[in-house]
Structures are given as structure tokens and as C-alpha cells.
Amino acid sequence: MVVQALIDQGVDTVFGYPGGAVLPIYDEIFQQNSIKHVLVRHEQGAVHMAEGYARSTGKPGVVLVTSGPGATNAVTGLTDALLDSIPLVVLTGQVPTFMIGSDAFQEADTVGITRPCTKHNWLVKDTEKLSATIHEGFHVAKTGRPGPVLIDIPKDVQFASAEYQPMQKVSTSHYQPVIKGDPKMIEQLVEAIENAARPVFYTGGGVINSGPAASQLLREMVEATGFPITSTLMGLGAYPASGKAWLGMLGMHGLYEANMAMHGCDLMINIGARFDDRITGRLDAFSPNSKKAHIDIDPSSINKVIKTDIPIVGDVAYVLEDVLNLWKARGRKVNRDGLAKWWKQIEEWRAVDCLKFKQEGAVIKPQYALQRLEELTKGKDRYICTEVGQHQMWAAQYMGFEDPNRWMTSGGLGTMGYGFPASIGVQMAHPESLVINVAGEASWLMNMQELGTAMQYHLPVKQFILNNERLGMVRQWQQLLHGERYSSSWSESLPDFVKLAEAFGAKGIQCSDPADLDDAIMEMINYDGPVVFDCLVEKHENCFPMIPSGEPHNKMLLGDAKATNAIAGKGAVLV
Amino acid sequence: MSPLKIKKGSSKHSAYNLRPTFSDVQERHTLAVLVENEPGVLARVIGLFSGRGYNIESLTVAEVDHKGHLSRITIVTTGTPQVIEQIKAQLTRIVPVHEVHDLTVEGAFVERELALIKVAGKGDDRVEALRLADVFRAHVVDSTLESFVFQLTGTPDKIDAFADLMRPLGLVEIARTGVAALSRGT
Numbered sequence: 180m181v182v183q184a185l186i187d188q189g190v191d192t193v194f195g196y197p198g199g200a201v202l203p204i205y206d207e208i209f210q211q212n213s214i215k216h217v218l219v220r221h222e223q224g225a226v227h228m229a230e231g232y233a234r235s236t237g238k239p240g241v242v243l244v245t246s247g248p249g250a251t252n253a254v255t256g257l258t259d260a261l262l263d264s265i266p267l268v269v270l271t272g273q274v275p276t277f278m279i280g281s282d283a284f285q286e287a288d289t290v291g292i293t294r295p296c297t298k299h300n301w302l303v304k305d306t307e308k309l310s311a312t313i314h315e316g317f318h319v320a321k322t323g324r325p326g327p328v329l330i331d332i333p334k335d336v337q338f339a340s341a342e343y344q345p346m347q348k349v350s351t352s353h354y355q356p357v358i359k360g361d362p363k364m365i366e367q368l369v370e371a372i373e374n375a376a377r378p379v380f381y382t383g384g385g386v387i388n389s390g391p392a393a394s395q396l397l398r399e400m401v402e403a404t405g406f407p408i409t410s411t412l413m414g415l416g417a418y419p420a421s422g423k424a425w426l427g428m429l430g431m432h433g434l435y436e437a438n439m440a441m442h443g444c445d446l447m448i449n450i451g452a453r454f455d456d457r458i459t460g461r462l463d464a465f466s467p468n469s470k471k472a473h474i475d476i477d478p479s480s481i482n483k484v485i486k487t488d489i490p491i492v493g494d495v496a497y498v499l500e501d502v503l504n505l506w507k508a509r510g511r512k513v514n515r516d517g518l519a520k521w522w523k524q525i526e527e528w529r530a531v532d533c534l535k536f537k538q539e540g541a542v543i544k545p546q547y548a549l550q551r552l553e554e555l556t557k558g559k560d561r562y563i564c565t566e567v568g569q570h571q572m573w574a575a576q577y578m579g580f581e582d583p584n585r586w587m588t589s590g591g592l593g594t595m596g597y598g599f600p601a602s603i604g605v606q607m608a609h610p611e612s613l614v615i616n617v618a619g620e621a622s623w624l625m626n627m628q629e630l631g632t633a634m635q636y637h638l639p640v641k642q643f644i645l646n647n648e649r650l651g652m653v654r655q656w657q658q659l660l661h662g663e664r665y666s667s668s669w670s671e672s673l674p675d676f677v678k679l680a681e682a683f684g685a686k687g688i689q690c691s692d693p694a695d696l697d698d699a700i701m702e703m704i705n706y707d708g709p710v711v712f713d714c715l716v717e718k719h720e721n722c723f724p725m726i727p728s729g730e731p732h733n734k735m736l737l738g739d740a741k742a743t744n745a746i747a748g749k750g751a752v753l754v
Numbered sequence: 755m756s757p758l759k760i761k762k763g764s765s766k767h768s769a770y771n772l773r774p775t776f777s778d779v780q781e782r783h784t785l786a787v788l789v790e791n792e793p794g795v796l797a798r799v800i801g802l803f804s805g806r807g808y809n810i811e812s813l814t815v816a817e818v819d820h821k822g823h824l825s826r827i828t829i830v831t832t833g834t835p836q837v838i839e840q841i842k843a844q845l846t847r848i849v850p851v852h853e854v855h856d857l858t859v860e861g862a863f864v865e866r867e868l869a870l871i872k873v874a875g876k877g878d879d880r881v882e883a884l885r886l887a888d889v890f891r892a893h894v895v896d897s898t899l900e901s902f903v904f905q906l907t908g909t910p911d912k913i914d915a916f917a918d919l920m921r922p923l924g925l926v927e928i929a930r931t932g933v934a935a936l937s938r939g940t
């Protein structure tokens with residue numbers, strides 16, 4: 180019954196790990212060929228794989244794990260998916276209904292534990308309701324602001340038989356979020372677009388979640404208005420990095436021109452972003468002179484932290500279409516003189532060239548490694564995942580994304596250990612594509628067991644590890660904030676990554692000389708199978724630009740800033 | 755109109771009906787939340803308040819539509835206008851929540867609470883307690899030679915006032931239902 184429901188929902192891949200409480204479902208899986216099951220090495224890996232699968236396809240990712248420890252191991256992944264609005268359907272086994280509450284073997288209050296880290300969850304106590312609940316689960320995961328759902332299925336409910344309810348027969352619940360924007364607000368936004376002298380589009384993951392049409396409309400809108408555009412970490416690729424209106428990423432480690440434009444604009448059009456604290460910096464000094472429009476499918480995102488002048492609740496694609504049509508019908512007006520001056524100002528900011536660095540000497544700079552990786556892989560059918568840390572920010576800064584769904588990174592939760600399994604999920608969905616995980620050595624070790632999964636399913640994922648033998652991002656903060664007392668931010672007793680790869684039967688490459696880098700990267704790309712690339716880089720490089728916590732956008736630290744103790748006072752309590 | 759004959763609220767569009775937000779004034783709001791009567795729904799609502807640090811002054815819940823599987827939760831909360839708007843928007847996000855009504859902004863409404871109050875005492879105190887109970891229209895629902903249990907219905911303020919008066923007269927225990935509230939008119 181479970182498998183039938185999944186098939187009807189168009190599922191082709193399930194990431195999972197068996198155990199006593201899900202054996203009946205595994206038995207069903209064994210007896211069919213429509214759904215491929217990927218046996219992971221740790222349940223956290225399964226959830227991140229499903230996230231990678233979901234983000235690169237736009238379809239919900241599906242996970243199947245057992246009760247108790249299986250379910251608790253999934254919690255980090257669920258929270259990650261909730262914060263990044265990724266649609267997942269996670270099925271967990273549970274002890275039989277008559278044993279619930281008795282502290283039975285491998286019993287955990289899974290719906291209780293996961294209530295705050297799912298969009299919704301269900302404990303199915305009656306087989307009659309099982310298929311309908313699964314269909315409802317998919318509906319909730321995909322609809323509105325997407326998110327992870329969990330369905331907890333006691334073993335006796337799995338064993339019992341009942342009549343299967345096909346998808347079409349299940350009444351989609353009352354849960355039907357608003358998708359069309361309010362015409363009055365749309366008109367206000369069009370008016371603002373016509374008059375703004377210093378506009379900026381500030382876009383986020385909502386554009387990507389809304390689907391390809393949203394990215395298409397966004398591109399059309401940017402080209403037609405000539406407004407500059409920046410994006411959050413989550414939204415990279417919705418507008419192409421090669422586009423001429425592209426300012427680069429904004430935020431704590433965003434580009435100078437992007438943050439200065441946010442600070443100085445007179446109209447900010449937020450499309451599917453949520454004024455996260457990594458973006459806004461100090462709230463009372465955030466973009467002080469702008470009118471703010473905010474398009475979001477989730478009403479609770481609006482006015483949560485920043486007061487919005489033009490709130491539009493709706494799906495990005497629907498709203499953008501309406502805005503574009505109305506703006507065209509009213510004569511495609513923009514403030515040409517204002518815009519020309521604004522771009523002149525932006526060009527001055529751009530001239531600061533905030534990402535410049537010097538590759539000199541015999542040690543590879545991490546920025547250089549990513550620049551070369553970008554150069555040697557751009558234009559290919561390529562997907563990039565990352566772990567969390569400095570390497571993640573450098574990847575966002577130095578790599579260019581031309582299309583949506585090509586960039587998977589843990590934004591909201593910042594989960595070390597996300598990238599490797601995510602890259603496996605992406606490769607499952609796109610077997611022929613080049614899938615690279617830009618990693619830090621410390622993050623990568625958090626889910627390195629999944630190398631076994633990559634080998635088993637012949638998934639040629641490339642693990643590009645920027646090995647600085649440091650918890651680099653932590654070390655940077657200790658330098659800036661804690662008087663250079665480097666408490667526990669060394670990566671000690673690191674494995675030999677080449678031998679580690681070989682122990683799993685994968686290929687290992689180590690590179691430490693800038694002169695060898697290009698060849699080594701090409702060797703990685705051309706190898707047909709999983710590769711662990713140990714790129715030894717400069718150990719004490721800092722990630723700039725940086726807006727120190729507690730400071731506004733125009734107080735950015737650039738690369739040549741005096742770094743030690745740069746964050747002081749009130750900012751020190753912020754993370 | 756919903757099946758329960760309560761006015762359709764602004765919940766789905768709360769972002770549009772903005773009141774002046776971002777002020778520091780603490781407001782007290784009474785919210786009526788119509789939810790699917792399914793296990794865990796109360797935990798979801800309470801978890802939202804504790805997880806995000808919102809206040810609950812009073813919370814009551816009971817099934818109000820057996821056939822439709824609907825329960826009504828009445829929540830009295832305090833916060834700045836921005837926080838109140840957030841609470842409403844966050845409540846609306848919970849999947850089994852059907853409707854969220856902010857009775858405080860949707861027009862006139864009545865608010866009632868029931869309390870049982872045990873007062874023990876002798877002599878003049880006992881007479882005085884009974885006299886005050888009469889003033890407040892509290893009923894005696896249990897009595898011994900040395901104690902009364904009063905039943906009092908009214909606004910939370912009225913119950914507070916009565917309890918304050920009973921304290922010096924031998925208040926032993928008080929049990930309150932929390933607030934039930936309904937908008938006035940049709």
C-alpha cells in the first residue's frame with residue numbers, strides 16, 4: 180500500500196535504511212521494480228540526499244527509516260529542510276499501536292520530537308487512512324511554502340490490509356495557500372517600479388521553489404526594467420551570474436556592490452527572500468531610505484523583522500506575471516535618468532573589486548582553487564553542492580550559477596555534513612551530470628560514511644575538499660572576535676584522504692602546488708567514479724568581504740582590513 | 755460565513771490589513787482559532803507559542819463541531835502589534851488550523867470565564883464572604899460549616915477582583931476555566 184501510494188505520487192527514488200519497524204515496507208519494496216531504493220550509511224545522510232534530490236529536480240524527496248534511532252537520526256535533516264523550505268516526505272516506522280507509550284524497544288515519540296522540525300506530521304493509527312495520509316503528505320510538502328513532512332507508521336498498521344485510496348479520490352485538504360497576489364498591492368508595486376531612482380531586486384530561494392517559470396519571469400523583468408539584482412545564498416541561479424544586471428550575492432559575506440546597493444537604494448523589491456539576519460545585519464540601520472516591497476507565499480515572512488511598505492502574499496511566478504503584465508500595459512515606464520546615475524554609482528562600487536586576491540607563492544589560496552574549478556567546469560552540465568564554512572562562502576562568491584536548481588547548500592541551518600550526501604542525491608537524479616561538492620575537511624568528515632553509498636550505486640560524485648586543517652570559519656571568528664584565542668578550531672588527526680578514498684574503492688587525489696591544480700582538477704572531472712580531492716590550501720585565509728555582526732551594510736570589512744578584534748561591543752553576542 | 759457562524763477572519767490576508775506595527779505598546783488580544791480536532795493539534799499551537807517566545811495569558815480548548823471534527827481554541831495573548839500579527843500569521847501556517855480570528859480587532863465581542871473559589875472561615879469573615887458573593891452574583895455550589903465553594907462567571911477582571919476580596923477572608927483555592935469569547939451580533 181505504501182509503495183503503491185509512492186508510485187502514484189510519481190516517486191522513482193527512496194533514500195532509506197531498514198530496521199525492525201519498517202520491515203513490512205521493505206518487503207513490499209523488494210517485490211517491485213518501479214521504485215529504486217538507495218541504501219544509505221546513516222539516516223542523516225538519507226535526508227540530505229533527499230534534499231539534494233528535491234532541490235535539483237523540484238520534486239519532493241522521499242526517505243524511509245525505522246523507528247527510534249532511525250527517526251532521531253533524521254532530525255537534523257528535517258530541520259535543515261524546514262529552514263530551507265525543501266519538500267520532503269519522510270516515512271518512519273513505529274512500534275505497533277498497542278505498544279505505543281510502553282517504552283518499547285526502539286520506541287521514540289517521533290511525532291513529538293519532529294513536530295517543531297516538520298511542516299506537518301502524522302501518526303497513522305489505522306490502515307484505512309494510510310494511503311490517504313501519504314497523498315495528503317505530498318500535497319502539504321509541495322503546496323505553499325514547501326517543507327518536510329513526516330508520516331509515522333506503526334508496524335501493525337503496515338501489516339494490516341485495507342482498501343487503497345487512489346490519489347484522485349483523496350480530498351485535498353483545506354490546506355490551500357493563497358497564490359495570486361492582491362491586485363491593489365501589485366498596482367502599488369508597479370507604480371513604485373515606474374518612479375524609483377535607485378531600485379534593486381533582492382531575490383531568494385522562493386524564486387527557485389516557485390519553479391522554472393518564476394526564474395524565467397524574473398529574468399524578463401530584470402532585462403526589461405534594467406534594474407540591478409542581487410540574491411541571497413539560497414537564490415543563486417534564479418538570475419544568471421553572467422547577466423549584466425547581476426551584482427552578486429548579498430549579505431554577511433556578500434559582494435560590496437550588492438550590499439552597498441541594498442543600503443543605498445530607494446526601492447527594494449524582495450522576491451521570495453525573508454530578511455534573514457545574515458542578510459540584514461543591524462536592523463535599525465538596514466537600508467534606511469528605501470521603500471520595501473516583499474513578495475512571499477508565506478504571510479508570516481512579511482513584517483516578521485523588517486517593516487514592509489508593499490506586502491504581496493502569493494506565489495512568486497503568479498505575482499511576477501501580474502506585475503510584468505500591468506507594468507507593460509501601463510507603458511513600460513522607468514525613471515531613466517535616475518537609473519543611469521544609479522548604475523554609475525554601482526559601477527564605482529564594483530570598481531572596488533571586493534573579491535580580488537593574490538595567488539602567489541607555493542601554497543594554493545582557496546579562492547584560487549575555486550576560481551580554477553569554476554573556469555574548468557563552467558558551461559558544463561554541472562551541479563554544485565557545499566558543506567558549511569569558509570569554503571561555502573567562497574564557492575558562493577567565486578562560482579557562477581546560470582540556472583536555478585544547480586546550487587545546493589545548507590543556508591538556514593548551516594549544517595556541516597550536508598554537502599556530501601546532498602551531492603549523492605543530486606547525482607541519483609542526474610546520473611549523467613557533473614556533480615561537485617565543495618567541502619571543508621571538517622564538514623566532509625561529518626558524513627564521510629556515505630562514500631560507501633556513492634560506491635555502491637556507481638555515483639561519480641566529486642568531493643572537492645578545501646583542506647585548511649582548520650575549522651576555518653570558527654577560526655576566523657576567533658580571530659575577529661576572541662583575541663586570536665583559537666580554542667578547538669584545529670582539525671587534528673586528519674585522515675589521509677587519498678588512502679581513505681582508496682579504502683572505499685574510490686579515487687583519491689591530493690594537490691598542494693598551484694602549478695598542478697588545473698591538471699589535478701581535470702583528472703578529477705575525467706575520472707568515471709567518485710573522487711575525493713584533497714586540495715591543501717592556505718590555512719589562515721579569511722573570508723571577505725564581511726559585515727561584522729551588529730553592523731549595517733555600509734560597514735563592511737574588505738580583504739585588506741585589519742582583522743583582529745574587528746567585532747566588538749554589542750555585535751559580540753550575535754552569531 | 756463559516757459553518758460555525760463566526761465571521762470570516764482576515765487571517766489569510768493578515769499581511770494586508772496591517773495595523774501600525776513596530777510600536778512598543780503591549781496589547782492584549784483575544785484570538786479564536788478554529789482547528790481540525792486531531793491528536794497533537796493543541797501541542798502544535800502551544801509549541802508555537804513556547805518555541806517562538808510568545809505569551810499565553812489564557813488558553814481554552816473544546817470541540818465545538820462534532821460532525822465537522824472542529825475544535826475552537828481561545829487564546830488570550832499579549833505583545834506588541836508586530837508580535838500579535840506574527841502570532842496570527844504563524845497560527846495560520848499550522849496545517850490543521852482552519853481559521854484564525856482576532857476578536858480584539860474584528861469588532862465588539864464578549865468574553866467570559868468561569869471560576870470555582872473555595873473560601874474557609876468562621877464568624878464575621880464567613881458572613882462577609884457570603885455578602886460579597888451576593889454582590890458579585892456568585893453561586894454557592896458547596897458548603898460546610900467552615901467553608902464555601904463559590905461559582906463565579908464573568909470577565910477575567912471581575913474574577914480577579916472577587917479573588918482579591920476573598921483573600922483576606924480565607925481564600926483557600928481557586929480553579930479557573932480560562933477565557934471563552936465570541937463576537938457580538940450576527
Ligand SMILES: Cc1ncc(C[n+]2csc(CCOP(=O)(O)OP(=O)(O)O)c2C)c(N)n1
Pocket residue numbers: 566567568569570571593594595596618619620621622623645647649650651652653
Ligand atoms: C553540525 C555543525 N556543527 C558545528 C557548526 C559550526 N561551524 C560552522 S563552520 C565550522 C567549521 C567548518 O570547518 P570546515 O568544514 O573545515 O570548513 P572551513 O570553514 O575550514 O572552510 C563550524 C564548526 C556547524 N555549522 N554545523
Ligand SMILES: [Mg+2]
Pocket residue numbers: 568619620621645646647648649650651
Ligand atoms: Mg577547514
